[in-house]
Amino acid sequence: MPFVHPYCRVSSDQQTLDQQMMIIKPYYEFALKRRGFAWVDFYVDPETSGSIEFCHRKAGRILDMRLQKGDAVVVTRLDRAFRSSLDALQMLAQWRKRGVELHIIDLGLDSSTDIGKFVFTVMAAFAELERNMTSSRMKDKYAFARKAGLPMCRHAGYGFRWRYTGKSVTVTKQ
Secondary structure (H helix, E strand, O other): OOEEEEEEEOOOOOOOHHHHHHHHHHHHHHHHHHHOOEEOOOEEEOOOOOOOOHHHOHHHHHHHHHOOOOOEEEEOOHHHHOOOHHHHHHHHHHHHHOOOEEEEHHHOEEOOOHHHHHHHHHHHHHHHHHHHHHHHHHHHHHHHHHHHOOOOOOOOOOOEEEEEEOOEEEEEEO
16 A cells, blocks of 8 residues: 655744645545555655755654655655755655656646646756845845844844834944
């Protein structure tokens, strides 16, 4: 009997695992249970950056080791599993050789089809592009703040406090 292996990842406290879990369970009930898949408990990587390769994450590694021919991996969004197109494509190639399907719910993607594989390849490139653009924007933001003498984060630091004067913000010693 093939198994469904649901995978969830969050990189910060602001993201919720519950939301991902609430999306995956009904997807299983609607799309995979009637195809004969049995449910396996969630594989969760909390507070884990998407830049870490899938098999280098604790739950990702365990999930990969447990996969058998005919099984399926289910994620809510592509970026919950992969942020590197190379990592995504290598994992998909390995899983396809082993007879494992990948389902990405928000894309309606099933990697067992040729169209699904093509869409996955294109979307993996977009996921990596998004990650790189976010990183670039953050670097630009910090460089601007440094040059303008603005605070780098929302905390003033010990012994200092924020001071709001009109439209400007400064940090002053207490």
